[in-house]
Each structure stands twice: as C-alpha cells, then as structure tokens.
Amino acid sequence: MSVLENLDIAALCTSPLEQVVLLDAALNRGLLDPGGLPFLRHGTEARRRWVVSSVDARAQSLLESIARVELREAGLTVIPQAEIAGVGAVDLLVEGHVVVETDGYEFHRRRDQFARDRDRDRQLALDGYATLRYASGDVLRDPGRIVEDVVAVLWRRGWFSPTVRTNLDRAARVSGPRWWSLPASRH
Incomplete structure (x- = not known):
C-alpha cells in the first residue's frame, strides 16, 4: 500500500x-x-x-500545520516558511506583518537554540515585525487563541486593513464552527 x-x-x-x-x-x-x-x-x-x-x-511541524490552518480558516493571509532578510525562514508570516513561531521543546530547549530565537526576535522587531511565539502546548490546547492574538496585534499596530476585516468577516460567515477539527465520524 x-x-x-x-x-x-x-x-x-x-x-x-x-x-x-x-x-x-x-x-x-x-x-x-x-x-x-x-x-x-x-x-x-x-x-x-x-x-x-x-x-x-512547506510545513515543518504539526504545530505549524495547525497554526496555519487556523489562521487561514479565519481569513488571514499566511506565508509558511517566509524568508526574511537578516533572519532567515520564519514559521508563519501573517498579513505581511506578524511572525508566528511555533516552538516544540525538541528544537528549542538548548541554550544556543534559546539564544538564537531571542536574536531572531530582536532582529524581527528592529525590522518592524511583531513576533508571537507559541509553545507546543499552547498550539495543541487552544489553537484559536493564535487567531485572537494575531488579530489583536494587527488591530493595535494599525495593520488591520479593510481587506483583513472583509476576509475575517467572510471566513466567519462561511466556515461557522471549526468543523475541520471534529472527529472523522462526522465527515
């Protein structure tokens, strides 16, 4: 097979x-x-x-896949593994402004990895990006929180364009409840 x-x-x-x-x-x-x-x-x-x-x-982990699906289903534009000059690839770039990093313990537990993550976060901030970092438990327990946080950052930073609002409204009307996360017996 x-x-x-x-x-x-x-x-x-x-x-x-x-x-x-x-x-x-x-x-x-x-x-x-x-x-x-x-x-x-x-x-x-x-x-x-x-x-x-x-x-x-392009997804390099189940955490990235879950976060990407949640964000796209909410109507947001998401680029997985987006290359940013001086930083390299980020897990997800949302609406061109918000970097979402999903950190599994396996790849972010050593001191050098921890320090590298902080260096990247500083460079992203200096370049004008907002970075939201989520541990595996955050993504697995409440993936909808990622959408809430990203929308809040877009709003507070003045990056919440009419197009973003329209896409979020359209996605909310079309998708309804998170049917894609229901058990297989329902589909």
Missing part, C-alpha cells in the same frame, strides 16, 4: 485537520507526490476538497 493510500485511509479515523497534518509531513519529507492529492477517495467530497486545498508541503 502506498503512502498516499495509507494517508487516504486515515480519513476514516482522523479529523480533517489531523489528515492535513499527516499529508503536510509526508509532502515535506518527500514521501508523497502532490500530484496524487486529487485522488483521495475517503471522506466526503467536501472534506476531500478542503483537505487538498489546505495541505502545504
């Missing part, structure tokens, strides 16, 4: 968001050809369309 077939069958026992996380990881590691995604067969047609449109091979 191929990787795609296994991850397709995962639709039977995972939420749509969990399936996106699995597909993101497989794509990022080169285990899966993105050309196969339209051939997913399990789950409802709406679920399959949503999963295929939500997958992004």
